[in-house]
Amino acid sequence: MAENEWGSNMSFILAMIGSAVGLGNIWRYPYVLYSNGGGAFYIPYIVAILLMGIPF
Numbered sequence: 001m002a003e004n005e006w007g008s009n010m011s012f013i014l015a016m017i018g019s020a021v022g023l024g025n026i027w028r029y030p031y032v033l034y035s036n037g038g039g040a041f042y043i044p045y046i047v048a049i050l051l052m053g054i055p056f
Contacts, residue, residue: 006012030042
């Protein structure tokens with residue numbers, strides 16, 4: 001097996017689902033927040049996303 005291959009099809013599918021769910025959260029949540037008048041929570045949300053991303 002080459003280094004750049006997935007171990008199984010299931011691991012690839014789960015990784016793609018996780019990526020789609022994560023991106024949906026990052027893209028949709030700020031829009032919904034802003035459109036409902038919650039723009040003040042946008043700054044703590046961005047800070048939290050950045051702080052959680054540091055370990056990765």
